[in-house]
Amino acid sequence: KQEVTQIPAALSVPEGENLVLNCSFTDSAIYNLQWFRQDPGKGLTSLLLIQSSQREQTSGRLNASLDKSSGRSTLYIAASQPGDSATYLCAVKNSGYALNFGKGTSLLVTP
Amino acid sequence: DVKVTQSSRYLVKRTGEKVFLECVQDMDHENMFWYRQDPGLGLRLIYFSYDVKMKEKGDIPEGYSVSREKKERFSLILESASTNQTSMYLCASLQVPDTQYFGPGTRLTVL
Numbered sequence: 001k002q003e004v005t006q007i008p009a010a011l012s013v014p015e016g017e018n019l020v021l022n023c024s025f026t027d028s029a030i031y032n033l034q035w036f037r038q039d040p041g042k043g044l045t046s047l048l049l050i051q052s053s054q055r056e057q058t059s060g061r062l063n064a065s066l067d068k069s070s071g072r073s074t075l076y077i078a079a080s081q082p083g084d085s086a087t088y089l090c091a092v093k094n095s096g097y098a099l100n101f102g103k104g105t106s107l108l109v110t111p
Numbered sequence: 112d113v114k115v116t117q118s119s120r121y122l123v124k125r126t127g128e129k130v131f132l133e134c135v136q137d138m139d140h141e142n143m144f145w146y147r148q149d150p151g152l153g154l155r156l157i158y159f160s161y162d163v164k165m166k167e168k169g170d171i172p173e174g175y176s177v178s179r180e181k182k183e184r185f186s187l188i189l190e191s192a193s194t195n196q197t198s199m200y201l202c203a204s205l206q207v208p209d210t211q212y213f214g215p216g217t218r219l220t221v222l
Binding site: 089 | 115142144151152153154155156159161169201203205209210211212213214215216218
């Protein structure tokens with residue numbers, strides 16, 4: 001069964017710092033990988049989706065990379081802002097439609 | 112914009128009660144999902160449905176059932192609620208092939 005691990009579990013940084021969130025997965029036969037954002041008490045919002053044939057995706061200050069062979073993905077956030085404070089979840093799709101989620105990284109960006 | 116709505120944001124029920132959680136999507140998606148989210152355990156798939164009246168068990172279906180009588184509506188049923196079903200419940204709808212849209216969640220407390 002696919003297992004998805006996110007490190008660190010929590011992170012606190014001052015505003016303006018660049019930061020990296022890590023995601024690893026045990027089964028490299030993935031279809032795609034997604035990064036989601038979740039604000040406290042809310043649902044999930046998709047940030048970036050990387051297909052298995054791609055190496056990275058970018059959206060604004062966010063950049064996600066994928067190294068399928070090593071079972072790793074990173075989410076890079078440039079010039080962090082207090083509004084970036086949220087939990088970031090990594091999810092992997094193998095066959096079928098269901099996603100396998102990591103437990104998330106809780107990010108706090110302090111002014 | 113795709114909209115996924117859930118019938119309640121907060122719900123308090125007593126042990127043994129029958130509980131219905133409703134999810135509605137407005138984009139004619141065929142695939143819908145129910146997850147539960149618990150601290151330290153992340154999101155886990157309970158059930159999903161790939162068409163009207165069609166369903167598949169996810170990773171943790173015990174104690175739950177589902178109903179999909181109309182394409183836009185996917186219901187999660189707790190036949191006899193127990194305290195270990197206290198959780199955040201998230202519904203999602205899939206825009207084929209890859210994009211899952213999540214509802215705001217229902218925080219259920221079983222006393």
